[in-house]
Amino acid sequence: MEENNLVTVEFFGLYRLAYKKACVKVEAKNIEELFQKLYEMDDVHTPKELRNSIVLLNGKNIMELRKFKTKLKPNDNVVIMSPASGG
Amino acid sequence: MATKYGAYAGKVMYVDLTTKTYKEYPVNDNDRKLFIGGKVLAARIIHDFVKGPMDPFSPENPIVITTCPLNGTPCPSSARFNVSTISPLTNLLTSSNCGGSFGAQLKKAGLDALIIVGKSEDFIYLDVSEDGIEFKDAEFLRGLTTGAAQELLPKKAGKFVIGPAGENLVKYACVVSDERAAGRGGVGAVFGSKNLKGVIADGKSMAPRYDQDKLTKLVRKWTKDITAHPLTGSQLPKLGTAGLLSTMQQKNLLATKNFKEGQYEGFRDICGEELAEKYLIKNKGCRSCPIQCGRVVEVNGKQVKGPEVEIMGLMGANILNNDLQKIIQWNYELDELGMDTISASGTIAFAMELNEKGIWDSGLEFGKIDNISQVIDDIAYRCGEVADQLANGSRWLSEKYGGKDFCMNAKGMELSAYQPRAAVGQGLGYAVSNRGGCHLNGGYLVVLEGLGLSIDQYTPFGKAALTVMFQDVMESVSAGGNCLFTTYAFFPPFLLNKPNWWLTRLVNKVFPYLGPVIGVANKHSKALKVNISSMLPQPLGITHATGIKMTMGSMMALGARGYNLERLINLRLGLDPKTDTLPKRLSKVLQDPDNKKSKVPIEKMVKQYYKARGWNKDGTIKKRTLKYFNILDLDDISKRPLEEQGERNIIPPKPKKDKKPKAAKKDAPDKAKSANADAKPTNAAPKKPLTEEEKQKRIEEALARKKAKEQANAEKKE
């Protein structure tokens, strides 16, 4: 039986305002698939646009892991933040 | 004293509160050209007054309020004026800038700056107009909060007042104009020590600008660039500075439990997104600003200014509180009582740790929030023994009770909410900043180290030269009158919009290695005779407004001139360069035991910084540095004769072609309107003035409150 890869996705920054929610549960094998699923769910940002976000997997930036091919495990925590902060 | 430059009123006034007299102070065009305005011109003036260590509460301590050439012009975000004095918190020079309406009004009243010395026998406020300066009785304002006091003062005037905290000499009391505060360093207490409730200014004459046509053209492009930039056009208007908090959390930068840690598990409840979704009513900001980063929220049914990221971090994660409603409430109370939110919060966190360690029982505990409002109120009135001590700031407490290693201050000023062990460049900035532990005066390198860009947070490499550059840029931008947020144009949008792009990642990687090149540019800045208006439009703004030719290089030299001059004044005041350091918790203890780099190697970085600044190894300034920046052997301005400075040479605006007025666009953004708010009269309905009855009620309420406090104080003493 295929493993249930349910991960928690949290939005921060302008993305949270755009998605109008703080958190969502998504089933995805890797970040690329996660982006696609988010787009199908909410139609807010395309997968291409999401490639410009800051993505942290369990606190670690995916650019230091396997970038968008980074694999996901059940109960992983994914943070998606809009790129610019400043203040 | 007239001036040949545009945008200056051409007059600086010296007021002696002891004798209740005033006279002109002979600042001349050479001073204007070299020191421009704001904190840099203030340092030039204060240099005349400081001959050695000075008691901040002595009548001799000058308060210097300086406007800037861009105040009152339509340049975006250009309402920031400055107040400088010797700080009771640090005993060093402090300068604090403020975005309220007072700056532009002071200029309209005919003054570029106001120097206030002496001490009034009675409680007064100053009324500045084109007709002169009046010393007016302020007894009816005594004890009033900053909001109530401003409501009772004439409606039209620009106002700048202290609250009860300033009157009671709380060492971190601030001065407030509208809802904006000149917050840091205890300027409000110096007002209080002079028996001065505030200053109001009102006038009609605005000095003409040197080249109005070019200025208008620049303003159009500049405003467009600001509104198109990801930080100033989107992030700040939508989330305010509060939007930083979640980034700080993710990057280990959120000061938690008196800076013990860099992340707080309750951060979701106190972040900027939460503020925007649950509490934000609308945006608000300083005059002439298209960014409008201020938040309007509700407290007790009243719409008030919302919290900035600093208090959200310091009264949230740093004291282990995740009640945002309470932070909003305390922020409002601190503003109304007239206290710096950063120093008040930092002092409270330190007291909590002293209590936790069993050193001093103040009743304050991490995570316990039900007594904070009361403590804030008591501090403002120095009511009771505990509050009376808290009112002196954290360094004072550490000298009395111990705990210096975890007393989060630099030179006596409490640190802002950015954890420096995960941003070592910011750590250096805190340590060497002229006004003490200030994130902005320290160069605000945390923007490169995680908030905007993502350069290596933990390497000290190149950070000294970068700190010098950013300190100088911010110093000069302040002198011109712009908000520091306008410096974000420095970062091309792609660096912020595309953090994962190979080019952005490359820039982040190589940025620290630019340090040595930037170091050379810092030291020879005058040679950089170019202007790139999309990166740094401020020098062009000053050029078109005043006729003083500025370039990026002369702008950096202006910043360095200011920074070195402030250091010089501090050395005269008795600054010990050994205090260019951080508490041991930050420099000796690892934030993350698994990361050997997670502390600030402060000794090494300070040495690099001295070198990058052109200072001696002992932290004093080399003569040749002073000479290069034209501040060696400055004369005493007060000893000069008053003389005419020459004719104005202003380029008159071209006559406008008759155009049919365009119908206003229905959905034109508010931002565009506010960008020119200063330039055009508005049709907004004026606020209803208070009736005599209402005024009387306010006064009675304030007096009753004061009496109750005095009674409580007496009871506590018993």
Ligand code: SF4
């Ligand atoms: S960005 Fe914010 S602080 Fe700066 S001028 Fe605008 S409203 Fe004021």
